[in-house]
Amino acid sequence: MNKTLLLLPILLLIACTAKQEKNSSVLFTSDAGKQDTLPYYDLHEIQSSGTIIAGTLSGPDTYYEYHGKEMGAQFKIAEAFAQSIGVVLQMEISPDTTTLLNKLRAGEIDFIALEMPTWQTRDGESLLRNAIAEWWKPNRIQQIKSSANNTTVTVRRRMRPVMQDISHGIISAYDKLFRRHSLTAGWDWRLLAAMCYQESGFDPQAISSVGAEGLMQLMPSTAEAMDVPMDKRFDPEHNIAASARYIRIVSQSFSDINNAEERIKFTLGAYNGGVGHIQDAQTLARKAGKNHQLWNEVVPYILLLSEPQYYRDPEVRYGYMRGSETEAYVRLIIERWNQYRGYARNHSTGSTPSPAKKSLRNGKYQSVVKPAEERVPENRQN
Numbered sequence: 001m002n003k004t005l006l007l008l009p010i011l012l013l014i015a016c017t018a019k020q021e022k023n024s025s026v027l028f029t030s031d032a033g034k035q036d037t038l039p040y041y042d043l044h045e046i047q048s049s050g051t052i053i054a055g056t057l058s059g060p061d062t063y064y065e066y067h068g069k070e071m072g073a074q075f076k077i078a079e080a081f082a083q084s085i086g087v088v089l090q091m092e093i094s095p096d097t098t099t100l101l102n103k104l105r106a107g108e109i110d111f112i113a114l115e116m117p118t119w120q121t122r123d124g125e126s127l128l129r130n131a132i133a134e135w136w137k138p139n140r141i142q143q144i145k146s147s148a149n150n151t152t153v154t155v156r157r158r159m160r161p162v163m164q165d166i167s168h169g170i171i172s173a174y175d176k177l178f179r180r181h182s183l184t185a186g187w188d189w190r191l192l193a194a195m196c197y198q199e200s201g202f203d204p205q206a207i208s209s210v211g212a213e214g215l216m217q218l219m220p221s222t223a224e225a226m227d228v229p230m231d232k233r234f235d236p237e238h239n240i241a242a243s244a245r246y247i248r249i250v251s252q253s254f255s256d257i258n259n260a261e262e263r264i265k266f267t268l269g270a271y272n273g274g275v276g277h278i279q280d281a282q283t284l285a286r287k288a289g290k291n292h293q294l295w296n297e298v299v300p301y302i303l304l305l306s307e308p309q310y311y312r313d314p315e316v317r318y319g320y321m322r323g324s325e326t327e328a329y330v331r332l333i334i335e336r337w338n339q340y341r342g343y344a345r346n347h348s349t350g351s352t353p354s355p356a357k358k359s360l361r362n363g364k365y366q367s368v369v370k371p372a373e374e375r376v377p378e379n380r381q382n
Contacts, residue, residue, distance in 0.1 A: 043085070043127035046110055051088050054078045054119075055100045055109035058093045058311050058319025062114065065274060066322060068219045069210045074113040076148040077141060084135055095314050157206035162197060162336070169344040172202045174215065177237055181244040186251065190344055191264065192244070194336040195271075198329060204236045216243035250275060257293045265295035265330050269302065273326035276318035281305060283315050299327055 046052050056062045056074050063072040070079075075091055082089035092109055094100045103109045104122055111128065112120040118136055121129045164170045171178075171193045178196070182189035199217040200206035212219050214234045218226070223233050226242035233239065250267050253275045257263040270278045282292040284301040291297045304310040305321035312319070 041107060041122075042125045043131055046128065047085060047087055049087075051090050052078075052082050052085070052111075053090045053092060053109045054111055054113040055092045055094055055103050056113045057095075057097070057100070059308065060306075060320055063091050063093060064320040064322075065277075065318065067208075067210050067212060067272075068221050068274070071148070073145045073148040074115070077144050078113045078119075080140075080144055081132065081135055085131060093319050095312050095316075156208070157201050157203040159201035160203065163340070163343060166343050171340055171344050172196070174202065174236055174240065175344075177240045181237075181241045184241070184244040185247040187244075187247065187264065188337070188341070188346065190340040190346070191333075191337045192240070192247075194333050194340055195268065196240070197336060198333050204234055204239070214239035216240060218242055218246070222246055247271065253279070259293070262293060262295055265334065266298075268330045268333055269295070269326050272329040273302070273321055273323070274318065277305060277321040277323075277326075278302070280311075280316045280318050280321070281323075284310060284313065287315065295330070302326055 054074075056072075056078075058064055059072065061072060062074040063070065065071070070091065075089075078091070079089045091113075092103065094103060097114075100109070100112050100114075101120075104112055104120065107122070110121070110125070111132070114120075119132055121132070160172065164172055171190065174196070175189070175193065178192040179189040182192045185192060196202060196215050199212075200215050202215065204215050206215070206217065207213050208217060210219075213223065215236055216239050218228070218233065218239060220233075223239075223242055226245050228238050228242045247267060250270045251263060253270065254263050254266040257266060266278060278298075281298050281301040281304075284304065285298045286292040288301070290301075301310070302321065302323040305316070305323050310316065311321065
């Protein structure tokens with residue numbers, strides 16, 4: 001047999017391997033010799049599908065979720081590019097760059113969005129690569145990054161008093177609604193009130209910079225999932241009722257926690273930070289030999305989810321989390337709930353004074369209305 005024919009397959013293999021190594025980013029060194037496994041799929045096919053999929057690592061400068069809203073500089077840049085080519089962006093996070101590269105070669109993602117001179121695409125995606133290069137202007141990228149790095153979340157609200165009438169046990173103008181819909185949540189109505197104050201300061205028109213709305217600061221996606229009409233999202237009853245339904249759903253994610261007050265803390269944490277992030281922290285706590293059903297043993301890992309070695313742990317599914325906010329959120333609500341339990345009786349409707357106590361005199365019950373100063377608990381905090 002002709003020796004040239006014998007050598008041809010070897011020469012072709014060497015040429016293909018050299019080409020792939022030349023086109024690979026220096027960030028990706030593992031499995032650099034593997035070839036793409038999918039047929040040709042480029043910009044036109046992406047535009048026809050209507051979706052472009054970006055792969056990245058979780059982190060404050062890349063991609064993370066906050067109150068159900070996607071954030072991070074690489075996400076914002078990728079979203080702007082997706083809009084420029086008329087498609088919707090879908091983000092996929094991986095624990096490391098090797099996994100990202102493998103997903104790229106397998107066609108599970110269309111490009112890798114990390115802090116590089118430009119993004120990494122598959123070898124066959126020349127049209128997509130050219131579209132990125134043409135769109136990628138330094139001034140545009142810097143402007144998007146500056147906007148993405150402004151992560152301060154504020155709530156536009158007019159704060160009401162933390163308690164409307166201490167002497168009569170009235171917390172707010174919405175106590176009847178808290179009492180009515182707390183049955184749906186399965187909570188003490190005063191806990192629902194404490195949560196509302198933390199969210200909106202009892203302002204029904206409150207709106208946050210990430211789009212949360214109303215007394216209970218429902219995100220639009222949550223309000224939609226709870227079947228709240230667009231024109232009712234700031235209505236106190238609709239907002240509180242939807243929040244109570246959502247609280248019940250979130251609480252079911254922690255149904256394995258038998259202690260009711262512990263389950264409340266996990267539910268509050270998930271309402272603020274997301275169920276997935278709280279469950280990630282439980283996973284880390286369990287790995288460390290801690291009790292994943294005790295809030296105080298899980299909180300340290302909620303805080304650690306802001307550090308790369310923890311939010312990129314292979315068993316962490318939802319990545320980076322702004323844990324300090326969630327820790328403070330739960331702590332402050334529980335503290336306020338304890339105060340409300342001292343000031344407002346459990347059966348108070350909020351519209352009338354708390355029911356008078358009764359005492360037995362001469363064999364008959366007689367109402368005894370205690371003065372306001374006697375109703376204030378001993379552990380009252382000024």
